[in-house]
Amino acid sequence: MSMRDAGRDQFRHFLTIPTRWMDNDIYGHVNNVVYYSYFDTAVNQFLIEAGVLDIHQGEVVGFVVDSGCSYFSPIAFPDAVHAGIRVAKLGNASVRYEIALYRNNEPLPAAAGHFVHVYVERASNRAVPIPDAVRAVLSDLIILD
Template identity: 90%
Template sequence: MTMRDAGRDQFRHFLTIPTRWMDNDIYGHVNNVVYYSYFDTAVNQFLIEAGVLDIHKGEVVGFVVDSGCAYFAPIAFPDAVHAGIRVAKLGNSSVRYEIALYRNNDPLPAAAGHFVHVYVERASNRSVPIPEPVREVLANLSVT
């Protein structure tokens, strides 16, 4: 099954994100670059709420090193976006998320993609193993 056909039951966590007037482009739908901000918001909000990301003082943080998005149907203000996230691969110092964006109550995603974090020591910007508390939280989102 492809991400295009991914039902909501295939995701371990959801965040509802309201669209904003300014998200729409001249064509009357959410601009493609905004979808990436939805990915970023869904993943980082999850990590913050789980207590494993301190965006201001954390010694270890995740840097995005790869992302991609496929678009299947338009989203437009005032739609609500339901971002489903799951962990597709949990490595030593990196994690690959898969994210599906569902418009309102639609059963299939309007867009889907991936987002890769590499964990680094903030002071040196060098990769480090994913801290164990973070790894435990991410394991709960794993699809394998």
């Protein structure tokens, strides 16, 4: 199934993100770069709420090394974005998230994409294995076919 046709049941976690007036561009819809902000917000809010990301003091953090987005229909202020996240691949030091952005109560995503974190030791910026606590939380986001 393509992400374009991904129903909400394909995601284990959702975060509702209100659009802001400043998100709209001159064409009257949310500008493409803002979608990446929604991805970042959904993933990191999940990790913070799960207690496995300390953005200020954590010794190991995830750095974004790859992201992409496909756009299917516009989102505009004052819509609410429902960001569904799932884990598509859980490696030794990296995780690939898939995120779908649903506009208001629409059943199919307005946009969808991916976001890859590589876990690094903050002090050295060197890749390290995903910590066990993080791996356990991420495992709950894997959708098995």
